[in-house]
Amino acid sequence: MKVLLTAVNSKYIHSNLAVRYLKQFTSELDYECTIREFSINDRIENILEEIMLEKADVVAFSCYIWNMEYINRLAELIKLVNDKIQILYGGPEVSFDCENFLKEHVGEFLITGEGEETYKEFIEYKLERRKLETIRGLYYKTENDVKFNGFRPQIDMNNLVFPYTMDDNSIENKIVYYEASRGCPFRCKYCLSSTIEGVRFLNVERVKKELKYFMDKGVRLVKFVDRTFNCNHNFAKEIWKYLMEQNTNTTFHFEISADILRDDEIELLSKAPYGRFQFEVGVQTTNDEVLANINRHISFNDIKGRVSKIAQRGNIKQHLDLIAGLPGEDFQSFKKSFNDVHSIGPEEIQLGFLKLLKGSSMREEALKWGIVYSPYAPYEILRSKDISYEELLQLKKAEEMVDKYYNSGKFNNIIKFFNHKFETPFDFYFELGSFFEKKGYFKRNIGNVEYYKVFLDFNEEKLNSENQEALKEIIKYDYLCFNKKKWLPDFLIRDLDKNEERRIKDSIKEQYDSNNYHIEKFRLDINKYISDSGIKFSPSYFIFDVKNPNNIISITEYEQIN
Known part of the structure; x- marks a missing residue:
């Protein structure tokens, strides 16, 4: 008997944690289990072909809001090719309203909630070691109906297996996901974690051992999926301290609640090696009344104070999240939220849009707030009594500008040129998004060079x-x-002539290999502009390391090298 555990990830660089858990949790059972990972960007015909070539008896899908529509189509195609292949669904997107889902879609089985133990018993059933009626957490079709044997208690974290193996080379050059806990102490209305009681942790020594595996394999980025990693202060400090002591190039990403960070934790984090950690902080809104509407009883000032303290050291990249469309927040309030977050200067600002997930209390309150949302995954807000569809479209255009220009970190000096020319930072991104729309850039692909040239056209037209x-x-x-x-x-001018370039190379040849360095002359005093935004036309020279973009050497006085 063969089972194909199938993951359709949102991007090629991502990996799927769930299917690895299932395979390792059943590793002692006598059956053939294969993992195949794809991306929603792959052609569905190609994925179908790959699945059919596996000749599996059961195809199991890991279901999320970003891949559900894709999986529905894929499951139908599988059945059209070979209706003897059984289909098993699992994951957060099918863990609510399960009976109706299974009635309305092809496939025979559905696991609700945490799936490790249910999947293991399902495999035992397929191996004729267990009766179907005894498997809790499993929905299944009969001749005339869909049956359910009742919910399964939460799994003991100590019974979980480490989902990765030493010979798993599929995670190389991928973002790797890991969890040290399940559950969340908070009850945010838009989040599915609010449906899980309590927080369960792995043994801290086990976590250290497993993290060492990633470092030994040279994984580039490990993302903890823990909803609030720092809710257990002693646990978080011990893991952070352990990772800080390691000699590794692996970066570790944590979702944290900044408002509960303690001074001793901030002091510890200030000593972390540069690039070892990156934090994702869910601000969502800076409007305290709106925060109360979604059951987040915190103050933005508390978040700002702690995020700012972490930022002072400059060793931890911070990613701050906002959600547009929250109940009680109109366009002007969201604009203020953006400007408040922008004032902190995080490395990234994520503008998301409210999604009314199955099972969330926010979906139950949709009528109360006049929220209209798409009936299709990812169930994103279309309008509410506080914000219109047209206003949400405007925010989406600004969001694209923030993501492309601010979050990439490649346009920082250009952005600084424009920020003080508009009343607020939001106004700049809003106007830039409107410019993109007017020029039709949202409807066609534009090249890397054109993303730079846009600013000259924008400055000409707007300023x-x-x-x-x-x-x-x-x-x-x-x-x-x-x-x-x-x-x-x-559209850019190269001022350095050959003779001038030769003289500079001769003067620096003892320090720099001219084959690995590029010399450029600027008519503007770039150092002054970077330090205080001052515009002063005075020649400046820089040496750019061809192999290391972070290594840029300023030649402050050209006369000194002649």
Whole structure:
């Protein structure tokens, strides 16, 4: 008997934790189990072919809001090709309203909630070691109906197996997911974690051992899926301290609640090696009344104070989340929330949109707040009594600008040029998004170079070409920091002539290998601009490391090297 555990991830670089748990949890059973991972960006015909070539008796799908529609189509195609293949569903997207889902879709079985023990008993049933009627947590079709044997208690975390193996080379160059706890102490109305009672933790020594596995394999990024990693202060401190002591290039990503960070934790984190940790902080809104509406009894000032303290050291990348469409928050309130978060200066700002997930209390309160949402996954808000559909569309355009320009970190100096020219940072991204829409850029793919040139056109149209020549120099600097050095787009000017370049190379040849470094001249005093945003036309010279974009050397006085 063969089971194909199938994951359809949102991106190629992602990996699926759930299917690995299931395989390892049943490793002692005598059956053939194969994991195949795909992406929603793959052609469905290609995935179907790959699945059929496996010749499995059961195809099991890991279901989430981002892949449910895709999986529904895929399951139907599988049945059309070979209706003897049985289909098993599991995951958060099918763990609510399970009976109706199974009635309305092809497939025979559905696991609700935590699936490890239920899946193991299901395999025992397929191996004729257990009766179907004894498996709790499993929905299954009979000739005339869908039956359910009752819910299963939460799994003891100590019974979980480590989902990865030393020979699992599929995680190389992927984002790897790991959990040290299940559950969340908070009851946010939009989150499915609010439906789980309590928080359960793995043994801290076991967690250390398992994290060592990732470091030994050279995994680039490990993302903890724990909903609030720092809710147990002693546990969090011990893990952080252990990871800080390791000699590794692996980065560890945690979702934390910043408002409950203690001073001793912030002091510890200030000593972390640069790049070892990155934090995702769910701000959601800075409107305290709206926070109360979603059952988050915190103050933005508490979040801001602690996030700002972490930012002072500059060693931990912080990703702050906002959600548009929350009950009680209109367009102007969200605009203020964005500006409040932007004032902290986090490395990334994520603008999400409210999703009314199956099983969440927010879905139950939709009528109360006048929220209309899509009946299709991911069940995103369309409008409410506080914010219109048109306003949400405007926010989506601004969100694309924030994600492309702010979050990439590749346009920081260009953004600084514009920020003080608009009343608020939000106004800049809003106007830039409107400009993109007017030019039709949202409806076609534009190349990397064009993303830079947009700013010259935007400045010309919106600000009457104010300091246009200075802007060209700033764009040139940001462009060279992250792109090939030997070639410049035709809208940027290369001022360094061959004789001047030769003299500079001769003067620095004892320090720098000219084959690995690129020299560029700027008409603008770039150092002054970076330090205080001052616009001063004075020649400045920089040496760009071709192999390491973070290594940029300023030649402050050209006369000294002649």
